[in-house]
Amino acid sequence: MVIKEGLRPGGRSARVQASVHCAVRELLEAHERSSVTVPMIAARAGVTPSTIYRRWGDLSALLADVAVARMRPDSEPADTGSLRGDLRAWAEQYLDEMSSEPGRMMMRDVQCSPTPGYCVSILSGQLQTIVDRYPGETAPSVDRLINLLAAPTVFRILFSSAPLAVEELHELIELALKT
């Protein structure tokens, strides 16, 4: 979600955005993605198509914006009591979510966003939260966790015939934890 500075949270602009995002999410659940159009979204959100074109430019930019907003996690990463346990829980959930059909669509849409880098900053934030829970341990850097856990998860889904197996994910976690 791109919040422009100077916008009053909860103001008219924020309400338009929330309503349009919500319309997109609902339509994508109910319809084939290729059949969703800007006029359909506008009708459902209770705005005019020109409001959407003015604000987002075109359909792919709007879908990218919604996808980036959906990347934001609903909750803190699970706290299992150990660094290894937290990383396993996080990585398994990430693999699950990204392998799903909505996850694949999200990754495709995010690439059309003008700021796809937002993706890694969200992941980094979550991994930093986990690492910060264990100040006594020599934890791997967040960059290393991104390279060794998030990257293979996504790369294999997008470009390989088979996603990462959970055992491979566990091996990568062990490798990341080795100092």
Added chain:
Amino acid sequence: MVIKEGLRPGGRSARVQASVHCAVRELLEAHERSSVTVPMIAARAGVTPSTIYRRWGDLSALLADVAVARMRPDSEPADTGSLRGDLRAWAEQYLDEMSSEPGRMMMRDVQCSPTPGYCVSILSGQLQTIVDRYPGETAPSVDRLINLLAAPTVFRILFSSAPLAVEELHELIELALKT
């Protein structure tokens, strides 16, 4: 390049494919991608648009086919005399190629291919060639090299604000070589 079984190499079908692929590559070099159309490609390739539609379905499928064909390397991976050296040369060249504008376009197009997994099989073939040169050494598995070298390279280009630095790539190679 999808070679269907039973096609005679060098036959009419292969010549149509070569000519259409060549037209796409030339047009993409000279024009904005969004302005390239099937009739333009057909005119340049000396075939009718319906030949293209019949064979590839639509423009994005054709672009994906060309992108997959371009993934095939022109030559064997460089032979530097050591496993570490070969991996460095290969990984640095891969990072270079994928970071370029044509590389980014290629990655985007390949995702529209019905067989994006072909991508990893090409990379695996190149890495296997390297590993096979050093039968005496305990080399990492090709899957490990894909996960630790190719995945972070591509993931960071697509989803982060900064690509992998060469130093990070070297660290990942050291990690991959650790038994």
